Amino acid sequence: MTGAAPLLSVQRVTYRYPGAPGDALHDVSLEARAGEFHAVLGPNGSGKTTLVRVALGLLAPGTGTAELAGRAAAVWSRRDLARVVGVVAQREDNLFPQQVRETVLLGRYPHLSFWGAERAADRAAVTRALERCDAVALADRWIWTLSGGEYQRVRLARALAQEPSLLVLDEPTASLDVRHEMEMFELVRTLVDRHGLAVVMITHHVNLAARFADRVLLLADGRTAAQGAPGAVLSRETVERVFAWPVAIAPFDGRPQMIPLRQPKEST
């Protein structure tokens, strides 16, 4: 698998938002291939979402290149790209009262012909996507009746309905409880292992990323603080420097786990 061309390839990109005093990204690179699970970590404002936007061609980097499936990101039409990359953004603001099956069906848009109606193949793809996300039982529910965790699974199913080769997830477990967090990470791991997807996930959850991801990119102030296998990246010195907080690193399941230490305030 590692010999295949990278599905996502960001090489030494620099990006500065118009009018900003400093670079949001500086000399950052990332490559994701099929069957790889990449986690992007870092404090707030370290450039994680900017990196994803540049990678997907939504922002043009000042220097460096961004390619998807071997073509420059800027060259892809939105529709063609949606057949290759499924994105679950941080937030969505759905105005429709919809049923789950309907909202997942929206993911078939890039595959539908301009005037044509949805076909049996599309409905089958929706069912498959729901199965992969363990959400078939939710298929006829109205989305406002879903819990946070259930809704996230549905959004993931919608992205899978696009039948992408690459999944990009922006904080998919934010505000989920531990059970749903674990379920999400297990689900993603299964998609990578069993179905050969490439996954790039932005997450705050350092420990779960360390346990589930193949490779980790740790950003700080728009720069690469460390990049590589979780064991190599998450050392105490690096984590303390990036997150500006004392931690202890303890291994679990062969992966480093970060334990924040208490920092009692000095009484004055």
Place this chain on the structure above:
Amino acid sequence: MMRWLGLAALVAVALLSAVVLGPAHVALGDLTSSEIVRSLRVPRALLALLVGGSLGVAGASLQALVRNPLADPFLLGLSGGAGLGAVLAIALHVAGPWALPLAAFAGALGAMALVYRLGLVGGAQLDPRVLLLAGVAVGAFSGAITTAIVSLAEAADLRNAFLWLWGGLSGASWDTVLVMAVYIPLPLIVLYAEARPLDLLALGEEPATHLGADVEPLKRRVYVAASMLTAAAVAVSGVIGFVGLIVPHITRLVWGHRHRALFPAAFFGGGALLLFADTAARVTVAPRELPVGIVTALVGVPLFAVLLRRWGAGGGGGRG
């Protein structure tokens, strides 16, 4: 399927009653030969269908575009622009039977362009909130100029221009019907082509982009097409409120949010509503005539309330 048959029946009844009923008594047997029916009632009924339909579709698409269920085609400043155009035409004594509609149309397009330009200010890229604010501002501004012109003006004609602006189908003729029938298919087709992308837009601009929609061209096309429909409606019939606001909501209660079904339903629903309203406007206080905009409000709002209660008890709504 039943829904569509029901809608077709509704439209048929609406058309029939618009032709059969009226302040002047025309016996059923004389219907096909009556001058009143052929030259007045039939074109007026067809125009009501085309105008009501245009407003319904424009309303549905603008509500999707600005992501605001309270959007009405006239919220974006078009009525103000049309009024100003009409008043200027009268004040400058522009001659010709088409002077008023063309001037109103030009005024509406001017307002559309201005609001569009304002929507791009500061790189806003037609941000819905900016569009709405710009629309209200442009509408208020042109309304103020219009009122100033009228209050300073001499001719009583100008004060009567306000009556025109309140909306009415009395200018209906085979000529106006033809013009509308030739004009509206293009914007309608453009909007129908964008129906699926509009479904995606309901998730938000970023999710829509990720699902494959070209959001910037989408917003531009929908904005221009919806404004063109509204400008034409205002040009031939003044400002008829409530149709563009309420019809999309009523049709959503029955057909759901998918725009591929919603647009045709809103077209025929809007046409039927305006037909019934116009018939009521002509008949209830005969021989006098009510402004049709008042009737659309009186008919549309209770209808909406009834459907809302039924739907509220059954399905409910909300965001995910």
Place this chain on the structure above:
Amino acid sequence: MRRLLVASLLAIGCRPAADRPATPPVAHRIVSLAPSSTELLFALGAGDQVVGRTTWCRYPPAALLVADVGDGLNPNIEAIAARRPDLVVLYRSQLNETAATQLARLGIPAVTLAQDRLEDIAHAARELGRLTGRAGAGDSIGAAMEALLKTPAPAPIRRVAFVVWDNPPMVIGGGSYLDQLATLAGGTNIFHDLGAASATVSIETIVARNPDVILVLSDDAALPGYSTRREWRAIRAVRERRFIMLPADLFGRPSPSAPAAVAALRRALELDARR
């Protein structure tokens, strides 16, 4: 000192509404706030006593030499006061209720006159005649108006409709001065049954009631714009181009020239009947 101030403020604020300044025995500086009263004042021979008029007061031509004080409805009190009038003639309307009170506060006498129908002209002529020291002229005009009103209406020779606007179609109803003129001239207003002065109707109602001729307030001979529109041509009178143009000076407002207006209209109706 403060008690005096408070007392005077109270006194001013508590002035009863009925306490209006009395009109002078003969008014020499009159501001007329309606075209029909301006015309009446000149007809009474009191034109020299008029020091202010509205922008719309254009008849007789001598009135144009009088100072323009703006609108007659919701008038500009300052502009009126600047003319130092000893009498203001107001048009009776809801919009002028506050104007009368404001003028009273400034100590300016005002009289409110209804000026919508022939009988109003009779009354206004007498009232203004008395106020300008020309009671004789006032009584004579009043008598002429009353005589006109008492004249038995001639047998109607034409069915007419006054169309004042086309989109939406507006017609003159039975409550209007023009309706009275039509009846006196031998025309039947097909919308006489509408009590209001004007009303919106459907074109098809006009078609169904089928007037012989359409009356239009217009100073030039050009046919109205809607006469070429397809939907209007369903009306027989429009198809046959049967229009009578009524000049604004004679027909535009209730006026002491009413007898002349009736005669002119009668002639025009007879002409149309012979076509």
